Structure formats: structure tokens, C-alpha cells
Amino acid sequence: xxxxxxxxxxxxxxxxxxxxxxIMVNSLTNSLTHVGVALTFGLVVLALIYSFGHISGAxxxxxxxxxxxxxxxxxxxxxMTYILTQLIAALASSTTLLIMFGNVSNxxxxxxxxxxxxxxILEYVLTFILMMVILTSAVHGKAVKSFAGLAIGATVAxxxxxxxxxxGASMNPARSFGPAMVSGEFNSLxxxxxxxxxxxxxxxxxxxxxxxxx
Numbered sequence: 480x481x482x483x484x485x486x487x488x489x490x491x492x493x494x495x496x497x498x499x500x501x502i503m504v505n506s507l508t509n510s511l512t513h514v515g516v517a518l519t520f521g522l523v524v525l526a527l528i529y530s531f532g533h534i535s536g537a538x539x540x541x542x543x544x545x546x547x548x549x550x551x552x553x554x555x556x557x558x559m560t561y562i563l564t565q566l567i568a569a570l571a572s573s574t575t576l577l578i579m580f581g582n583v584s585n586x587x588x589x590x591x592x593x594x595x596x597x598x599x600i601l602e603y604v605l606t607f608i609l610m611m612v613i614l615t616s617a618v619h620g621k622a623v624k625s626f627a628g629l630a631i632g633a634t635v636a637x638x639x640x641x642x643x644x645x646x647g648a649s650m651n652p653a654r655s656f657g658p659a660m661v662s663g664e665f666n667s668l669x670x671x672x673x674x675x676x677x678x679x680x681x682x683x684x685x686x687x688x689x690x691x692x693x
Contacts, residue, residue, distance in 0.1 A: 480557070484564050486535035490527045491568035494539050495657050497523040499587025500576055506584040517643055521636025528628035532617075540651040541565055542679035546610050549683045552618070569657025577661055586658035589647030589671050598646035598667070599674045605638045606650045606678030614686045650675055 501519035505511035511519070528537045536553075538544045541562045548558040573586050591598035612634045617627035635650070642648035649655045655671035658664070 480560070483535040483557075484560060486531040487538060487561055487564045488568045490531045490535070490537060490539040491565045491653055492572045494523055494527060495569050495572040495654055496575065498654065499573065499658050502587035503576060503580050503583045507580065513643060514640060517636050517639035517648075520639045521632045521634075524635045525628050525632025528631055532628065535561075539565060539653070541653055542606055542651060542675040543610065543613060545676050546614075546679040546683040549680055550687065565653040566656055569653040570660060573657035573661035582662050585664040586662040588658040588662055588664045589649040589655045589667075590664065591647075591667055591670065592645055595667065595670055599670050601642055601646045602649060602671060602674035603678040603681075605642050605646075605648055606675040607682045609634055609638065609650050610679040610682035611686065614682065619690070647671075652676065
């Protein structure tokens with residue numbers, strides 16, 4: 480379990496460090512563009528899955544952990560430990576970025592650009608799609624698992640490209656939690672905690688129905 484905790488901490492830390500760090504760097508330099516930020520999120524997820532997937536399962540996301548708990552892939556104790564580790568790593572990563580750059584762009588916080596309902600629905604759908612890709616590419620017995628990291632990373636990049644300008648394309652409670660708590664911008668945080676978990680649980684439920692019919 481110690482190795483899993485270390486893997487989840489490092490993975491979550493660098494996911495948020497690279498992803499939200501890219502938002503901050505783009506805000507300071509205008510060098511990355513929105514597409515560059517989206518690709519950064521996708522590429523870091525891809526790299527981290529191949530680096531730590533064989534150790535912890537490469538969750539780095541409380542919504543993913545909750546879905547795996549629902550499916551019985553991990554125990555309740557493991558899930559609680561994973562989620563706590565992910566949230567602590569998120570806080571540590573955002574604190575590092577605050578020390579480096581100051582409170583630029585609210586440390587990459589996810590903030591709705593329109594109505595809360597618009598962002599809530601978008602986060603639900605984005606997380607549903609991401610979780611479904613995770614389950615069908617990395618968990619299903621017939622999946623070609625060697626390509627799972629590529630499929631998941633590409634999904635994150637794709638969803639960040641078109642969802643980012645509207646909701647921030649979080650898909651990950653820890654990714655929103657860290658920047659929000661450290662920057663103090665947590666008025667809309669509940670959207671990214673509730674919608675993402677509901678989306679991942681819905682995907683897990685549909686996955687079980689599809690699996691039963693095989």
C-alpha cells in the first residue's frame with residue numbers, strides 16, 4: 480500500500496503541476512495557447528499512466544477512485560486512502576505553483592464562463608466519457624491494455640480542448656480542489672466535486688450493464 484500511496488501522490492502532484500502550471504505560464508507569456516494547455520493535460524496523463532499504472536492503477540482522480548470502489552475493484556479503505564492522498568498532493572502542487580509564480584489566473588482554478596448549470600452538465604458528460612474510456616480501455620478483459628494510456632491521454636486532451644473554455648474541463652475533483660483552496664477561489668468548487676463524481680459513477684453503472692450483457 481505504501482508504494483501505491485507514493486505513486487498516487489507523485490502522479491496527482493505532477494498532473495496538477497503540469498496542467499494548471501501550463502495555464503499559469505500561458506497567462507504570463509501567451510506562448511502556449513488554449514490548444515497547448517489542453518495538450519499538456521493530455522500528455523501528462525498519458526505519461527503518468529504508463530509510469531505508475533502498474534503500481535497504483537494510476538487513478539490520480541477521486542472520481543475515478545469512487546467509480547472503482549463502486550465496481551469493487553478496490554476496497555473502501557484503499558479508496559479513502561487514495562482520495563486523501565490525491566487531495567493532499569493537489570494542495571502541495573498548487574502551493575508549489577503559488578510560491579513559483581504567485582496567484583496567477585487563480586492558480587489555474589476551474590471557473591464557469593457561463594451559468595453554473597451549463598458547467599455542471601458539461602463536467603458530468605466529460606467525466607462520464609473519460610471514465611467510460613478508462614473502463615473500456617484499461618479494465619475490460621478484452622481491452623488492448625497496452626494502448627490504454629494513449630486512449631485516456633487523448634481523451635483528456637480532446638475534452639480539454641472543447642470543454643476548457645466553458646467549464647475548465649476539470650473531470651477531476653482533485654484538479655479543481657487544489658487550485659481553488661490555495662488561491663481562495665472556491666465559490667464554484669462544488670460543481671467540480673459533485674458533477675465529476677456523478678459522471679464517473681454513471682459511467683461505472685452503464686459499464687456494468689454492458690458487461691452483464693456480454
